[in-house]
Amino acid sequence: xxxxxxxxxxxxxxxxxxxxxxxxxxxxxxxxxxxxxxxxxxxxxxxxxxxxxxxxxxxxxxxxxxxxxxxxxxxxxxxxxxxxxxxxxxxxxxxxxxxxxxxxxxxxxxxxxxxxxxxxxxxxxxxxxxxxxxxxxxxxxxxxxxxxxxxxxxxxxxxxxxxxxxxxxxxxxxxxxxxxxxxxx
Amino acid sequence: xxxxxxxxxxxxxxxxxxxxxxxxxxxxxxxxxxxxxxxxxxxxxxxxxxxxxxxxxxxxxxxxxxxxxxxxxxxxxxxxxxxxxxxxxxxxxxxxxxxxxxxxxxxxxxxxxxxxxxxxxxxxxxxxxxxxxxxxxxxxxxxxxxxxxxxxxxxxxxxxxxxxxxxxxxxxxxxxxxxxxxxxx
Numbered sequence: 001x002x003x004x005x006x007x008x009x010x011x012x013x014x015x016x017x018x019x020x021x022x023x024x025x026x027x028x029x030x031x032x033x034x035x036x037x038x039x040x041x042x043x044x045x046x047x048x049x050x051x052x053x054x055x056x057x058x059x060x061x062x063x064x065x066x067x068x069x070x071x072x073x074x075x076x077x078x079x080x081x082x083x084x085x086x087x088x089x090x091x092x093x094x095x096x097x098x099x100x101x102x103x104x105x106x107x108x109x110x111x112x113x114x115x116x117x118x119x120x121x122x123x124x125x126x127x128x129x130x131x132x133x134x135x136x137x138x139x140x141x142x143x144x145x146x147x148x149x150x151x152x153x154x155x156x157x158x159x160x161x162x163x164x165x166x167x168x169x170x171x172x173x174x175x176x177x178x179x180x181x182x183x184x185x
Numbered sequence: 186x187x188x189x190x191x192x193x194x195x196x197x198x199x200x201x202x203x204x205x206x207x208x209x210x211x212x213x214x215x216x217x218x219x220x221x222x223x224x225x226x227x228x229x230x231x232x233x234x235x236x237x238x239x240x241x242x243x244x245x246x247x248x249x250x251x252x253x254x255x256x257x258x259x260x261x262x263x264x265x266x267x268x269x270x271x272x273x274x275x276x277x278x279x280x281x282x283x284x285x286x287x288x289x290x291x292x293x294x295x296x297x298x299x300x301x302x303x304x305x306x307x308x309x310x311x312x313x314x315x316x317x318x319x320x321x322x323x324x325x326x327x328x329x330x331x332x333x334x335x336x337x338x339x340x341x342x343x344x345x346x347x348x349x350x351x352x353x354x355x356x357x358x359x360x361x362x363x364x365x366x367x368x369x370x
Contacts, residue, residue: 021283023282026282027282033282035283037283037302040271040272041249041271041272041273041305042271043248043269043271045271046262046265046271046272047266047269050262050266063228064226069255070254070255070258070280073256073262074252074258074262074272074274075262077231077235077258077259077260077262078263078265078266080228080231080263081231081235081263082266084228084232086226086227086228086230087225087226087231087259088222088225088226089222089225089259091255095255096222097212097218097220098220098222120222120226
């Protein structure tokens with residue numbers, strides 16, 4: 001079980017996994033969906049999750065946490081609060097009201113676009129990107145490139161759940177990738 | 186300036202307002218949009234915001250914080266973390282994977298539906314609802330009714346920004362409504 005944090009944290013992670021509900025065939029047949037809402041509503045589980053995710057970055061200088069709409073908004077701001085960092089939302093097209101930078105990328109079933117405010121990041125700021133799930137890594141990679149376009153230094157990519165069998169780390173090898181919970185299928 | 190927290194907190198709130206960017210004619214002509222992203226990215230401003238919003242509930246027993254997709258996800262979980270409560274997402278139709286309760290309601294320009302997992306709240310649990318903006322109050326009222334349908338006791342409704350001139354409090358008079366920042370136009 002390749003948890004990135006050794007010792008006591010491994011036990012906590014196994015406890016967290018028990019709070020995640022597994023739903024077969026969602027959103028489509030053949031997909032096993034890891035439903036984190038059962039973990040979020042558990043007050044001890046939720047606090048443990050945010051603490052464990054934040055802990056990886058406590059020794060780093062983090063200016064901003066970037067979170068991706070919509071489920072990334074659940075974790076990014078809480079981690080930013082824990083780290084005393086600012087939070088920057090990365091959104092679907094047309095949602096942000098001021099001047100925007102955008103990034104188009106290819107997904108398994110079509111293309112997608114992410115937007116960020118052009119003035120959201122100052123060149124040289126240390127940024128981490130936080131999302132609920134690391135699957136193929138396409139969205140995380142796009143977000144990192146978008147942030148780099150604005151001059152950010154990417155200090156890390158943090159996830160609650162990583163689907164190890166999709167090998168996203170190969171695509172993200174230039175970054176520090178940290179995931180709390182790992183699944184082999 | 187009817188801030189709900191007296192003394193020092195009033196000064197903090199005035200400071201927070203200076204961090205909010207005002208954008209005329211967004212999303213449509215004649216609307217003055219209060220863009221909170223400039224506040225979120227400010228590390229001191231963001232911490233102050235979450236602390237000030239949470240402070241109102243520190244003396245209460247809060248089991249769960251409910252947040253509404255998508256901007257409500259930015260604040261609800263951070264407040265839940267601060268209060269050591271659980272977090273429950275209230276989402277647009279079709280996003281939640283398990284059995285759901287739903288609530289249809291009428292908005293200014295059409296109807297809307299909110300969904301919550303049927304098992305998200307245990308009868309009798311003390312719940313607060315947190316969102317970015319209190320405008321007409323329709324979404325907040327719908328969320329409160331949805332939570333009450335599952336047996337929740339609504340301990341409060343908390344907002345970052347309230348547009349006082351839309352008089353949402355009349356609609357929500359049976360609830361404890363707390364907003365950090367008030368605008369008269």
